[in-house]
Amino acid sequence: MAPTPLLGSRTLDRQTARTLPPGPRLPTLVQSLLFATNRKTYFPRWREKYGDVFTIRLVPSSRVCVVLSRPDHIREVFGGSPAVMHAGEGNTALEPAMGSSSLLLLDDEDHVRMRKQLMPAFSGQALRGYADMVHELAVAEIATWPIDTPFKMHERMRNLTLEIILQVIFGVTDVDRLNTLRPLMDKIVSVSPVIMLGGFYPPLLRIPPWRSFLKAQQQVDNILYDEIARRRGNLAGRNDVLTRLLSAGEWTDVELRDQLVTLLLAGHETTATALAWAFHELARRPEDQQFGQNAADHNADGELEAIVKESLRLHPVVYQVGRRLTETTDIAGYRLPRGTTILAAIGLVHRDPEHFPAPRDFRPRRFLSDDPPAPGTWMPFGGGARRCIGAGFSLMEGTEILRATLSAYNLHAPDPTPEPAQAKNVTLVPKHGARVTVTRR
Structure with a gap:
């Protein structure tokens, strides 16, 4: 199916423009830069000036x-027909890194089929099976932390969540293979949007930094394909996501x-950042830290999960998240034309x-x-x-860490x-990396 044309400078006529919600009149490039670098500041300002719905x-x-x-407006989008609210079309910039079969890039029947095949690996029973592995990796990581010396928690969480992806999701346990993969994976997960867009312009792939990223991606792919080949027909005694x-x-x-790389890119930085923020808040709030320590001592999973949830709310x-309309649709009291991009502003709701x-x-x-x-x-x-298929895994991971x-x-x-x-x-x-200091209890 051909992609839905974007509603923009080439397809938006003046009459339709008058029916859109109000919004800033700044040049497109300025709006794009503000969105990319400081949306947490400008979205609240624009909402205050233009209302709950703005363009x-x-x-x-x-x-x-x-x-x-x-x-209530966002529910109209999340609860609407997936055939009308395309999410995959809004993620095409991710294709060079994630691959065309990635769950994040698919819509309609292809998305339903792929999601159905992924779901058993993220069921409640499966998550309980991963918890001990995550906990063991977390214990090993925190044993390396310096005592009484400030360090950047975000870096430590990135290291830990990468290790969890390698061993719990990919199922790689061979020491030599792990040592090979770690620096390569770090290049992949640190990729910038500019580098990913290079996949749409093949000549760029012949020069640095695109060439070095492509080389790292090819090396990772070779290892992943070899791991998949080894695993087929030899699943006994394994409990990782790839095996499931x-x-x-x-x-x-x-x-x-494509699914493994999607889980890597979608689940690495997000979980690491949520946990870095959580530790940043707990370090500054002794009462909440005591609440968390009591929960850890008594295995009160619900209370530990509440800390993760509040970190995800506040930060x-x-x-x-975005959708592209495949047909003209009534949303939030406006009749929005085909090709409109809808942005559900999670951050605005969480701070309301x-x-x-x-x-x-x-x-x-x-x-x-x-x-x-x-x-x-x-x-x-x-x-x-x-909804993110790895949501349960992320909450379990945060609870165990x-x-x-x-x-x-x-x-x-x-x-x-x-x-x-x-x-x-x-x-x-x-x-600043969520700097903290730790001392032994």
């Missing part, structure tokens, strides 16, 4: 993006490779006092109270048919002031 224009082609900030995928569905090698790693009292405060207990957040207001993993860390250490903040967020690709990361 921005982004590159390429001055595409029309309608931003939604109310849960091979057991649960019919896959080509390319399809498996949404992904500030918005109507849904989260004292929204700027870190309050894990809000998820455990008699009056928890209303359904559809906490949405760090998106929603509807496109918190349990291991808080059982062993007290956390201290070298600087008690809140650390600002900084845009990194599609995520918002701690600008």
